[in-house]
Amino acid sequence: MSDQSKRKKLSRLVPTVRDVAKRAGVSPATVSRALGDKAVVSPELRQRVQDAANALGYRPNAFARGLREGRSRIVALLVGDIEQSHFSSLTKHVQKELSAVGTDLLLHDLEHREDRLMHILRQAPALQLNGIVLASSDTISSAAATEIAAARNAGIPIVAAGQDLTWAGVPSVTYNERAAARHSVGQLLALGGAPCAYVGRVQGSAVGTERHRGYCDAHEAAGAPRDAALTWDVAYRYSAGRDAVNRALREGIAFRSIQAGSDELAMGALAALTDHGLRVPRDVRLVGFGNVEMSAHLRPALTTLSSHAEEMARCIHQALDSQWQGQAPQELVMIERGLVQRQSS
Amino acid sequence: MSDQSKRKKLSRLVPTVRDVAKRAGVSPATVSRALGDKAVVSPELRQRVQDAANALGYRPNAFARGLREGRSRIVALLVGDIEQSHFSSLTKHVQKELSAVGTDLLLHDLEHREDRLMHILRQAPALQLNGIVLASSDTISSAAATEIAAARNAGIPIVAAGQDLTWAGVPSVTYNERAAARHSVGQLLALGGAPCAYVGRVQGSAVGTERHRGYCDAHEAAGAPRDAALTWDVAYRYSAGRDAVNRALREGIAFRSIQAGSDELAMGALAALTDHGLRVPRDVRLVGFGNVEMSAHLRPALTTLSSHAEEMARCIHQALDSQWQGQAPQELVMIERGLVQRQSS
Incomplete structure (x- = not known):
């Protein structure tokens, strides 16, 4: 059979x-x-x-x-990669927020793989979950959007966290990634950081695409030329940041600052710069993204863009709660990131 | 009612x-x-x-x-704190190992709280989980052991990962923490690292207690005096390592090396040492614990004790599989850690 x-x-x-x-x-x-x-x-x-x-x-x-x-409710939290500090921090705060209202959290690590996302979405009705929080930075295909719609039609409240999925009919809580990157890169350029490199996933990452748009916006606003050779599209971890910088230095690509798409990538970049005898920020200014706990303990301490996992968790809960009450949740909640100025920029 | x-x-x-x-x-x-x-x-x-x-x-x-x-099986993985890299890495590998045999993973963040552990254990029979992996470093009370026994009696296979729970009848996969710390601290003392401090949770942590025993063993073996003021019992994150070093320096406590109970604590300690103008390893030798991904990207790169999340995940799966087959699993599997020599010691 x-x-x-x-x-x-x-x-x-x-x-x-x-x-x-x-x-x-x-x-x-x-x-x-x-x-x-x-x-x-x-x-x-x-x-x-x-x-x-x-x-x-x-x-x-x-x-x-x-x-x-x-007695209890169960909400599934689907994260892109539990090893990325951003996701483990979000997990912690969503669990805190929901457990305060007697709701348990089932965590599912997608490993940035859409087949895993499809699998859990298909299972959702049988598991009779009370909600799904989709916290993936990866671009969602139309096939996955169809699967999401099916789960919603089966009566399961869904909230997207991190990327805007309102085009797929999913209420979303996101950061204003584009504005954050525009602000940060604008400041780097103003401080004499041109040419400025961007290191991070762009293709295939809905969130990375937004950040990279902000990087482009800032160049346009400053009237600074932008060189495609300075966009280092790599994923996702420390070593990718290190390797990208090593490669650029080997190839003689000139840059005076780096905007990283995550603090992990920034830390890898810092290691490579240090290994080449380059000083941060004197020779190269460096800014991370997300203000994960580690970034404050780097030396030089990493300038980065703030995260608000607690607020995001609260908004996620609100969006679920509206649906539990049979009300329409706010379609899109956008949280602003601030620049956390430390030693590296 | x-x-x-x-x-x-x-x-x-x-x-x-x-x-x-x-x-x-x-x-x-x-x-x-x-x-x-x-x-x-x-x-x-x-x-x-x-x-x-x-x-x-x-x-x-x-x-x-x-x-x-x-079609599918569900195993729950209970971790002490998903924000600790050790746990997020274990999560990733356990999910990989189990998904290869069509088993899904439900992750539950205990936040180092025993009430959360009790809660999920009590729910387990109703959820009809196909297994529980208990990955907590915290000392388990006899009340929790009773709850574990109840879940086992309800036919749910359980495996402990990280600490030895064979005393509670639970097959366990652990690291040989004591031998690892003994080896590492022995080397620090031999390199002129006396007085050597230990920073990390000891009381209330089954795993930390083992590591601290190894630290004591090494002093005994080397005939080196051990000062209680050099055991800094703190939990669990970067800032705890930083604060412990700042406190010791403020109080004029002398030390020439630090064995940290985690890489995160070591990174916090490194930040504090750097802020005080102390050079690692010249002035203070520093060793972490667990070889999380970040540790290789610190500068100086962190000497640490290896982890083997993939092997641990494989042993966890074996212990579950034995129980699924109605066989007795191996009671205790102990994985040895090696010293990963880098720049900091």
């Missing part, structure tokens, strides 16, 4: 939230609400849904039972 | 794996196996369990259904 026919057979045997919704003549989201949060549906509607569930022998699983009993 | 009586009522209404086990006269683990992996129970036994499940109206939830259909 093929996997698909197995699944089909299974779905005939085990009534799902969709079956109950069809029988009760309501949306799957309404079924979840009727069996869950007692404040937001009328007693008549709840009874209708309950009758349909009983007639079909529908049983919510342990997660959903917990929800109905007001 | 109190929460407890609600739970009791719920457990009467919804038959659990334990109810099925009781009726079929087998263990809960056997129920899981009989409804799951088709290779390891006799057809007669499977039929008996299936009959009991049918009689009680027992339905495995989505996770368990997936398992039975051979």
